[in-house]
Every structure is written in structure tokens, then in C-alpha cells.
Amino acid sequence: MSQSPNKWHQETIESQKSKMEKTVPISPLPSDIATLTLPNGKTIQLPVYKGTKGPPMIDITQLQSKTGYFTLDPGFSSTGACISTMTYIDGDKGELLYRGYPIxxxxxxxxxxxxxxxxxxxxxxxxxxxxxxxxxxxxxxxxxxxxxxxxxxxxxxxxxxxxxxxxxxxxxxxxxxxxxxxxxxxxxxxxxxxxxxxxxxxxxxxxxxxxxxxxxxxxxxxxxxxxxxxxxxxxxxxxxxxxxxxxxxxxxxxxxxxxxxxxxxxxxxxxxxxxxxxxxxxxxxxxxxxxxxHGGANEAVLNMLKEIGNKENIPKYLQKAKSKDNCFRLMGFGHRVYKNYDPRAKVMQEMCYSVLEKTQRANDILESQLAILLEQAALKDDYFIQRKLYPNVDFYTGIVYEALSIPTSMFTVMFAVQRSIxxxxxxxxxxxEKVQRISRPRQLYVGEDQREYIPIQDRKEEEKSRVCKLPMHSSLFGLVKV
Ligand SMILES: CC(C)(COP(=O)(O)OP(=O)(O)OC[C@H]1O[C@@H](n2cnc3c(N)ncnc32)[C@H](O)[C@@H]1OP(=O)(O)O)[C@@H](O)C(=O)NCCC(=O)NCCS
The missing domain is CATH 1.10.580.10 (Citrate Synthase, domain 1)
Structure with a gap:
């Protein structure tokens, strides 16, 4: 950087350099070999890597070049995309480590x-x-x-x-x-x-x-x-x-x-x-x-608690969250990785008490009581038990923020500030990393096969035109319901 180095850099330029090098992830050596048999009868051996912690991973980078197959994993449920030394989550145990230190x-x-x-x-x-x-x-x-x-x-x-x-x-x-x-x-x-x-x-x-x-x-x-x-x-x-x-x-x-x-x-x-x-x-x-x-859940939890309003409405909202007839979910519940209590949610819950004790705002206390009752009801419910849906960090965050006078629309901004590191x-x-490759996932294409181009004068009209007609000047006033 062209600006003159600040005090931190003057004092630490050499002493930190060697320490920072330790943060560069080093690819482990394969610990095992997985054999994959493909529908055409061909078999391929793939290296398996074991990290410091966590499940072993099958390296499929050579799969396409050696077999012509790709893997399909929408939402990346089973796919690792990098080697990292920063954070480790054991979702079944409810464990979170930052560079090895428990949260x-x-x-x-x-x-x-x-x-x-x-x-x-x-x-x-x-x-x-x-x-x-x-x-x-x-x-x-x-x-x-x-x-x-x-x-x-x-x-x-x-x-x-x-x-x-x-x-x-x-x-x-x-x-x-x-x-x-x-x-x-x-x-x-x-x-x-x-x-x-x-x-x-x-x-x-x-x-x-x-x-x-x-x-x-x-x-x-x-x-x-x-x-x-x-x-x-x-x-x-x-x-x-x-x-x-x-x-x-x-x-x-x-x-x-x-x-x-x-x-x-x-x-x-x-x-x-x-x-x-x-x-x-x-x-x-x-x-x-x-x-x-994702991060917008903290805002959504508080809006949900306000909508539920009182404990008598809890069964109705739990039912709504379980029903597949609508897109309502119990916000602040469930996680892709945690299939146990999110360890951050426990810390958050305890902190919620200390902050509410300090601020003594009646509305926040009522909301926290409602959140506790909602959590208890969900954790006893078969739907949530079977799917291993537990409160995540955002379930209590909103209540604490509100007690700290942070407005609801700022909740996700707070998350962005905190996550920037x-x-x-x-x-x-x-x-x-020594070798950097641009991220470029593949897809399973299910669209039209190659087809003939028809000149515009020869095309048939669709029965109903799909282009929505917008009123004049609508471009200045945002979305218009049509
Ligand atoms: C976080 C989240 C997106 C993880 O999603 P995911 O790992 O893709 O899990 P899925 O969407 O596949 O859900 C698995 C099942 O649990 C259900 N489920 C997941 N979260 C649920 C919730 N909060 N309320 C009700 N049902 C939920 C799904 O409907 C699905 O049910 P099905 O198997 O009958 O179809 C999801 O749990 C969620 O939407 N939670 C609420 C939002 C939230 O709190 N986000 C913050 C995360 S820190």
C-alpha cells in the first residue's frame, strides 16, 4: 500500500511475518483411497483427505477428466469447496472453534x-x-x-x-x-x-x-x-x-x-x-x-415474536411453521450444520438475561419470555425433534439488540459488521494459497435441446402475452402491482 505504514506496521513488520505464514493452509496428504464404480462399469480411485477434525473428504477434482462425470449437489450439502484453518463446526456435538479455541x-x-x-x-x-x-x-x-x-x-x-x-x-x-x-x-x-x-x-x-x-x-x-x-x-x-x-x-x-x-x-x-x-x-x-x-433471520425473529404477540398464539404459529401449505418457518430455528443446540445460542440466551436485567424494559422482557416458551414448545414437538431443529444464534440476538436500543432494521447490519473479520x-x-482457481460450479442442464431458429415474422403469438404492461413513469416509482 502506498500510504506510510502505521505504528502497528512499523513495529510488527518482521515479527508478525513469520507468524502470519502459519495461517496459510497446507494441503494434507491423502489418508485413504475411495473406489467409485460408475454406471458404465468403470472404476476410479479417488484420494481421501482427513483434516485435523471433521469427516473425511473425497477429492473429486480429477473425476471429470478421468471419467467424464460431474457431481451434482445443489445447496452444497455434501461438498467442501476449500481447505481452511480458521473455524471448525461439529454440528452434531454443537461445537464451534475459532482457530482451535471453543467459542x-x-x-x-x-x-x-x-x-x-x-x-x-x-x-x-x-x-x-x-x-x-x-x-x-x-x-x-x-x-x-x-x-x-x-x-x-x-x-x-x-x-x-x-x-x-x-x-x-x-x-x-x-x-x-x-x-x-x-x-x-x-x-x-x-x-x-x-x-x-x-x-x-x-x-x-x-x-x-x-x-x-x-x-x-x-x-x-x-x-x-x-x-x-x-x-x-x-x-x-x-x-x-x-x-x-x-x-x-x-x-x-x-x-x-x-x-x-x-x-x-x-x-x-x-x-x-x-x-x-x-x-x-x-x-x-x-x-x-x-x-x-441467513443473516436476515435476526430481524425476522423479532418481527415473528411481535406477530405471535402472546403465549396463547404459540400453538397456532408452530402449526403454521410445520405446515407445507405456506412458506412460514420458525425463524431463528434450524441450521444447515448444527443438528444440536447452536453453542452461540446458549451464550446469547444467558447474555439476554444479563442485558434485560440491566435495561429492565418491559416489552423486551415480555418478548424474551415469549421466545423461551416458543423454544420450549418447539423442542417438545415431534416435527422439530425429528428434523433436529434447534434454536440458532439469531433466536435471541434480536431481543438483546432491541434492549440495547438498536432498531430492527439495523440487526442484519450488525451481523455484517461483526462478520467482516x-x-x-x-x-x-x-x-x-499457492494455486488459486476461479470458482466455477457445473450444472445438470435440463433445458431445450438444440433447436431451429424461427425468423420473427414466422413465429406464432403466445395465447397471452407474458410482457407486463407498466403505467407511464413507472420506472421512477419502483414496483407497480399489475
Ligand atoms: C437455516 C435453514 C435455512 C437451513 O436450511 P437447510 O439446511 O437447507 O434445511 P432444509 O431447508 O432442507 O430443512 C430440512 C427440513 O426442516 C424443515 N425446516 C428447517 N428449518 C425450519 C424452520 N425454521 N421452521 C420449520 N421447518 C423448518 C424444512 O421445511 C425441511 O422439512 P421437510 O424435510 O419436511 O421438507 C433453515 O433451517 C431455516 O430456514 N431456518 C429459519 C431461518 C433461520 O433461522 N436462519 C438463520 C440460520 S443461522
Whole structure:
């Protein structure tokens, strides 16, 4: 990067270099051979790899070239797409490790900044390393003043996630010439800049939506305190830091920091595999996170609890979630990987009590009671038992956010801020590999076979035209129901 290196880089350039090299994943040697017999009677031997933990994996990279067959796995239920050293999930045990450390231990004794350091450098920092790292992170929280202009261009009722997609993507316009994605030191700086700027971008999205003046980060506050400061302070009053709230938020940040190859992380890796600008790749990850089956679930849970309203309605909504006649699901329940209680949900549930005890807001207490009753009812229900559907991290997150005065539309933005460290370190990990290949899945084509082109004058009219007719000027006013 062309800018002069900051204090962190001056002091650590050599000492960290060798440690960072340990974060580069090394392909293990095959531990076994699998023999596959194909419908044409041909057999092929495929190498099997065993990681430090987790099920063995059959390497099928040679399958097509040796047999002419591809594999089909929509939704990637059985497919691994990378080799990683970052995060491990045992879905049956309900276990989550960040670089080998259990999430419960980190949540209890560590901090988000420490977890960021752990992901970037592969090891936990000493006190000196941590202090210097946090100082650097805080000093990188400011954003280019011109970027603030972007916020003024959004419609006043814009969803903050829409704003985040735009402004994070726009970071690539400010940072594109002065780094080399193939240089590990540049990648490290990209990671620090991204993670440091995310809370600022999020707080500005919130404040501009409300028409509130923007608050700049301040070096006298910690990273997490700065986020609260930029979200909730006013230029007219002193800002009081509440330690219970800061600890709660710090823990939520840690719980969401990474979660191996989920939809948004895979999106970042796929976008990054084309060597696209890393900030643009993160914007792609934000779009994947937005949906209610992924990061948008925290917002959907709270809306669902409000809709259920009281405990008498629980059976009706459970029935609705079980019925296949509608697309309603019990939000905050179920997970592709966890077939047991999500360990993050346990930490979240405990934290929910401590935050509610502190804030004492009657509505939040009622919502948490409703959530507990809903969870208890679902966990006793055969439908949820048979499908191993347990509460995931998002089941209680929304209640805690609401108690912290974070508005519902900001919930998924919070997730994006917290997950930025996971996304960018997964990107760094991918970029550090010696052999990089563009991501390019295959498909089973079931469309038309090759057919004859008919000139337009010879084509028959469809019985009903499929082109919808839009009123004049509809292009200015969004979607029109026709
Ligand atoms: C997370 C999620 C997308 C995982 O999906 P998945 O691994 O693809 O699982 P499937 O969609 O194949 O679901 C398996 C079965 O459980 C059911 N199911 C899954 N989650 C359910 C839920 N929350 N409520 C009701 N039924 C659910 C499905 O309908 C399906 O039933 P079937 O076998 O009778 O068809 C899914 O559980 C879900 O939509 N949960 C709610 C959203 C949420 O909380 N997301 C946050 C994840 S951290």
C-alpha cells in the first residue's frame, strides 16, 4: 500500500511475518483411497483427505477428466469447496472453534479485538500486541469524507442493508490502486482497514436514515465503545459508556465473527476467486447475508415474536411453521450444520438475561419470555425433534439488540459488521494459497435441446402475452402491482 505504514506496521513488520505464514493452509496428504464404480462399469480411485477434525473428504477434482462425470449437489450439502484453518463446526456435538479455541471460552474471557487478531495472525496476542492492535484499529475507523456524500443519495426509507451494500462496495472506489492482492502485507492492511471501517459505515447508515448528525470516531474510546458512541451520542451531550452494554455487544461481535463456509462467506470467496477488489467482494458477501434464511433471520425473529404477540398464539404459529401449505418457518430455528443446540445460542440466551436485567424494559422482557416458551414448545414437538431443529444464534440476538436500543432494521447490519473479520480473513486465506482457481460450479442442464431458429415474422403469438404492461413513469416509482 502506498500510504506510510502505521505504528502497528512499523513495529510488527518482521515479527508478525513469520507468524502470519502459519495461517496459510497446507494441503494434507491423502489418508485413504475411495473406489467409485460408475454406471458404465468403470472404476476410479479417488484420494481421501482427513483434516485435523471433521469427516473425511473425497477429492473429486480429477473425476471429470478421468471419467467424464460431474457431481451434482445443489445447496452444497455434501461438498467442501476449500481447505481452511480458521473455524471448525461439529454440528452434531454443537461445537464451534475459532482457530482451535471453543467459542464459549472466547466469549467468556476474550474480546472481539482479540478474536480479530486471532483470525488475522493465527494466534492470540500478548497484552502489548493487543493494545497496539486496538490502537491501530481505532485509528483506522475514520472513513474518507467523500464517502459520506454517498449516504445523502439514498431514499430516506432505504433499508440500512441496502446502504451497506452500496457504501462498502464504494470503498473499492477509494481503495483500488495502492495495493497488491498478492502481497500478504497488503492483504493484512486491507483486513484491518475493512474491519475498522465497518462500524463507522454502519453507524452512519443508521444516523443518516434518521437525519441525525454524523459522529466521528474518537481515540479515547475502545473499538466497541466507539461503535456505541457513533450510533447513540449527540454533539450536544456527554456520552456515558455503560460497561454491561459494552461487554454484551463485544460478546455478540465475537459470536458472529466467523462461521466457516456459510452462504455469505462462500460468496466472498467466489467473488474473490476472480481476483476482484476485496471491498467489492465484501459487498457481495453483504448481499448474501441479507436474506432471512441467513443473516436476515435476526430481524425476522423479532418481527415473528411481535406477530405471535402472546403465549396463547404459540400453538397456532408452530402449526403454521410445520405446515407445507405456506412458506412460514420458525425463524431463528434450524441450521444447515448444527443438528444440536447452536453453542452461540446458549451464550446469547444467558447474555439476554444479563442485558434485560440491566435495561429492565418491559416489552423486551415480555418478548424474551415469549421466545423461551416458543423454544420450549418447539423442542417438545415431534416435527422439530425429528428434523433436529434447534434454536440458532439469531433466536435471541434480536431481543438483546432491541434492549440495547438498536432498531430492527439495523440487526442484519450488525451481523455484517461483526462478520467482516471472518469474510476478509477467509478471503486472505484463499489469496494466500499457492494455486488459486476461479470458482466455477457445473450444472445438470435440463433445458431445450438444440433447436431451429424461427425468423420473427414466422413465429406464432403466445395465447397471452407474458410482457407486463407498466403505467407511464413507472420506472421512477419502483414496483407497480399489475
Ligand atoms: C437455516 C435453514 C435455512 C437451513 O436450511 P437447510 O439446511 O437447507 O434445511 P432444509 O431447508 O432442507 O430443512 C430440512 C427440513 O426442516 C424443515 N425446516 C428447517 N428449518 C425450519 C424452520 N425454521 N421452521 C420449520 N421447518 C423448518 C424444512 O421445511 C425441511 O422439512 P421437510 O424435510 O419436511 O421438507 C433453515 O433451517 C431455516 O430456514 N431456518 C429459519 C431461518 C433461520 O433461522 N436462519 C438463520 C440460520 S443461522
Amino acid at each position: 464459549e471460552t472466547l466469549a467468556k474471557y476474550s474480546s472481539y479485538i482479540e478474536v480479530c487478531y486471532l483470525f488475522i495472525y493465527g494466534h492470540l496476542p500478548s497484552q502489548k500486541e493487543l493494545s497496539l492492535f486496538e490502537e491501530t484499529m481505532v485509528s483506522e475507523m475514520m472513513i474518507n469524507e467523500k464517502l459520506i456524500e454517498f449516504y445523502k443519495g439514498f431514499a430516506t426509507d432505504s433499508h440500512p442493508m441496502a446502504i451497506m451494500v452500496g457504501v462498502v462496495g464504494a470503498l473499492s472506489a477509494f481503495m483500488h490502486k495502492d495495493f497488491d492482492v498478492n502481497d500478504p502485507r497488503d492483504r493484512e492492511q486491507i483486513a484491518i482497514k475493512l474491519v475498522a471501517k465497518m462500524p463507522t459505515l454502519a453507524a452512519y447508515a443508521y444516523r443518516t436514515a434518521l437525519g441525525l448528525p454524523i459522529i466521528y470516531p474518537n481515540k479515547k474510546y475502545s473499538f466497541i465503545e466507539n461503535f456505541l458512541y457513533m450510533m447513540f451520542s449527540t454533539p450536544m451531550n456527554d456520552f456515558n459508556v455503560d460497561k454491561v452494554i459494552v461487554k454484551a455487544l463485544d460478546t455478540i461481535f465475537m459470536l458472529h465473527a466467523d462461521h466457516e463456509q456459510n452462504a455469505s462467506t462462500s460468496t466472498v470467496r467466489i467473488a474473490g476467486s476472480s481476483l476482484a477488489n476485496p471491498f467489492a467482494c465484501i459487498a457481495a458477501g453483504i448481499t448474501a447475508l441479507w436474506g432471512p434464511y 471472518g469474510w476478509i480473513c477467509q478471503w486472505m486465506e484463499m489469496m494466500s
